[in-house]
Amino acid sequence: MSDSEVLHAAHRLEYPYSRSVGPVIGAFLTGLRDGRLLGVTGAGGSVIVPPTEYDPTTGDDTGEMVEVGPGGVVESWAWVAEPHPKHPLETPFAWALIRLDGADTAFLHVVDSGGPDRLASGDRVTVRFRPAAERIGAMADIVSFVPEGGTGS
Amino acid sequence: MTDQASTDERGPVTTLATPIRLDFDFTPGIAQSKFLRGLERGAFVGQRCPVCGKVYVPSRGSCPTDGVPTTEDVELSNCGTVTTYCVVNVPFAGQSIEIPYICAQVLLDGANLSFMGLLQEIPTDQIRMGMRVEAVWVEPDELTPSLASVRYFRPNGEPDADYETYKEYL
Numbered sequence: 001m002s003d004s005e006v007l008h009a010a011h012r013l014e015y016p017y018s019r020s021v022g023p024v025i026g027a028f029l030t031g032l033r034d035g036r037l038l039g040v041t042g043a044g045g046s047v048i049v050p051p052t053e054y055d056p057t058t059g060d061d062t063g064e065m066v067e068v069g070p071g072g073v074v075e076s077w078a079w080v081a082e083p084h085p086k087h088p089l090e091t092p093f094a095w096a097l098i099r100l101d102g103a104d105t106a107f108l109h110v111v112d113s114g115g116p117d118r119l120a121s122g123d124r125v126t127v128r129f130r131p132a133a134e135r136i137g138a139m140a141d142i143v144s145f146v147p148e149g150g151t152g153s
Numbered sequence: 154m155t156d157q158a159s160t161d162e163r164g165p166v167t168t169l170a171t172p173i174r175l176d177f178d179f180t181p182g183i184a185q186s187k188f189l190r191g192l193e194r195g196a197f198v199g200q201r202c203p204v205c206g207k208v209y210v211p212s213r214g215s216c217p218t219d220g221v222p223t224t225e226d227v228e229l230s231n232c233g234t235v236t237t238y239c240v241v242n243v244p245f246a247g248q249s250i251e252i253p254y255i256c257a258q259v260l261l262d263g264a265n266l267s268f269m270g271l272l273q274e275i276p277t278d279q280i281r282m283g284m285r286v287e288a289v290w291v292e293p294d295e296l297t298p299s300l301a302s303v304r305y306f307r308p309n310g311e312p313d314a315d316y317e318t319y320k321e322y323l
Contacts, residue, residue: 006182007186017173020168026167033161
């Protein structure tokens, strides 16, 4: 038998997990579905985005949900020149840490700037949500962040 | 603090779908490809060890006892003996067969290794060790290089096999 006669087949291994999100992440995801970005107040009045149930520095319960964004500042980023099938965008994009207006922590998401020469740390970006009818309460309700004003830097 | 009450009639989000998926290009290798090609023409194909003479089906391409390649292909009978079995009564996610059903280890005539098959055309309380069975295949134009070509095994009407003939394969 030649190697060409050796069989091949696509094989997909899949587990359809769903997880309970709890009251804080649940509120954050509900916010995304409503087209809003929510954080939570932590120690000393800091605002944590995405919100956590406990303050990461003190371990105390966090406080109230507060709305942040929709704009923010890119703190750092990495360009993805060749997205793979599981990436959120099919076209080249940046993974970026974005400090949303009103937040004290950076939030990881995607910036669709059109090219690595059109993005720099310190740039202002703004959120781009999916249409309301398509939002389900998940991180992918945000299509991407885009440079404020709609053009690259 | 802003007004956080969602007006969405679906209520607050409480769960998140997080499917995990891995996509493989699976290859069964040379030996198991022969087994699968056999299924494609409605036959069970195994391989014999040149040292101990045992016939493995499906063959992995080598003898686990002697550590040598199995190069001789052996076409096996369509009939075999149930060595042991399990009656499945418990539903589970992804189940494709109506319960209760019988999952049996079948030792094909001429083989020295049993393999698992679905057993049908018999009430679940009549299955027994040593029962003689035969493979029922899909229609000729539906044969594929897959175990899906074997619809199931069923009793072939022969008297039960003597325990001595399969006691080594439990």
